[in-house]
Amino acid sequence: MQETGAEVEISNLSVSYQRNRETVAALSGVSFRVEAGTTCAVIGPSGCGKSTLLYVLAGLIRPQDGQSLINGRETQPGRRETSLILQDYGLLPWKTVWHNTILGLVIRREAAAAIRAAGEQVLRQMGLWEMRHRYPAQLSGGQRQRVAIARSLAMRPDLLLMDEPFSSLDALTRESLQEALLDILQGGGLTVILVTHSIEEAAYLGRRIVVLTPHPGRVTAVLENPRAGDKHYRQTEQFFRLCRNLRRILEGVYHTGTNEYTARSASTRRNAGR
Numbered sequence: 242m243q244e245t246g247a248e249v250e251i252s253n254l255s256v257s258y259q260r261n262r263e264t265v266a267a268l269s270g271v272s273f274r275v276e277a278g279t280t281c282a283v284i285g286p287s288g289c290g291k292s293t294l295l296y297v298l299a300g301l302i303r304p305q306d307g308q309s310l311i312n313g314r315e316t317q318p319g320r321r322e323t324s325l326i327l328q329d330y331g332l333l334p335w336k337t338v339w340h341n342t343i344l345g346l347v348i349r350r351e352a353a354a355a356i357r358a359a360g361e362q363v364l365r366q367m368g369l370w371e372m373r374h375r376y377p378a379q380l381s382g383g384q385r386q387r388v389a390i391a392r393s394l395a396m397r398p399d400l401l402l403m404d405e406p407f408s409s410l411d412a413l414t415r416e417s418l419q420e421a422l423l424d425i426l427q428g429g430g431l432t433v434i435l436v437t438h439s440i441e442e443a444a445y446l447g448r449r450i451v452v453l454t455p456h457p458g459r460v461t462a463v464l465e466n467p468r469a470g471d472k473h474y475r476q477t478e479q480f481f482r483l484c485r486n487l488r489r490i491l492e493g494v495y496h497t498g499t500n501e502y503t504a505r506s507a508s509t510r511r512n513a514g515r
C-alpha cells in the first residue's frame with residue numbers, strides 16, 4: 242500500500258451514453274474532492290450515475306467533459322494503484338479463496354515469494370486464512386465480499402473504489418464488514434470512494450458525503466462528517482442527526498428531482514448533524 246493514499250479531484254465532469262441513437266446523460270457538471278487517506282461516500286437515487294462515476298475514476302470510461310485527477314494526473318486506464326470492487330464480488334467460481342486472492346498479483350507476474358507473503362497477510366487480515374482452500378460457492382455472501390476486498394488489498398492500492406459493496410448482505414454481516422473496512426483504513430495509505438444506497442452506511446463510513454440528484458447526476462450536497470471512522474459513532478446522537486439530515490436531503494431529491502438545498506449546498510460545504 243502507498244504511504245498516504247491517493248488524492249482525487251473531479252471537476253465539472255459530464256458523461257453520457259449512446260443508446261439506440263439516443264443520448265443518455267448520466268452525470269452533469271459533477272465536482273468534488275477527496276483528500277488523501279480519507280473515505281468519501283457517494284449516495285443518490287438509482288440511475289443517478291454513481292457507478293458511472295466509479296468507472297470514470299477507474300479509467301474505464303472517458304468523460305465527455307470535465308476532468309478526473311488522481312494525485313494531480315488525469316485518470317488513465319490501468320492505473321496500478323487503483324482498485325475497483327464491483328457489486329457481484331467478481332470472484333472466479335472455479336478458483337479457491339487463495340487463488341482468487343492472489344489473482345491480480347499473478348497477472349502482474351510478481352515474484353512467487355512476494356505473492357505468498359501478500360496473500361497470507363491479507364487473508365489473515367480479513368479473517369479468511371482458514372478458508373483459503375474453499376471455493377466461492379462454499380462461502381457466505383459476507384465471506385465472498387471479504388475475499389473480494391482481500392484480493393483488492395493484495396494489490397496494495399492507494400485508491401479503493403467500491404460499488405455498493407455490502408448491499409446484498411444482512412444487517413449484521415454488513416456492519417461487521419463495515420467495521421473490517423474501518424480496521425483496514427486504520428492502517429493508513431488508502432483513499433476509499435464508496436457508492437451506496439444506504440444512508441446509515443454513508444453516515445458511518447463517509448468522512449465526506451456527496452449527494453447526487455436523479456439522472457443526470459449533479460452534486461446537490463457535500464457534507465463533512467468528521468466522526469466517520471469512529472466505531473462508537475453509530476450509537477451517538479450526532480450520527481442520528483446526520484442520518485436524519487441526509488434523509489431530508491434525499492427525500493427532496495426523490496420528490497422533486499432536485500431539492501431546496503441545491504442552490505446553497507452544491508457550492509457550500511455544510512457540517513454534519515446540524
Ligand SMILES: Nc1ncnc2c1ncn2[C@@H]1O[C@H](COP(=O)(O)OP(=O)(O)OP(=O)(O)O)[C@@H](O)[C@H]1O
Nearest residue numbers: 258259260265267286287288289290291292293456
Ligand atoms: N452502457 C450504458 N448504455 C446506456 N446507458 C447507460 C449505460 N450504463 C448506464 N446507463 C444509464 O446511465 C444512467 C446512470 O447509470 P449508473 O449505472 O451509473 O447509475 P447508478 O446510480 O449506479 O444506478 P444504480 O444505483 O441503480 O446502480 C442510467 O440512466 C443508466 O440507465
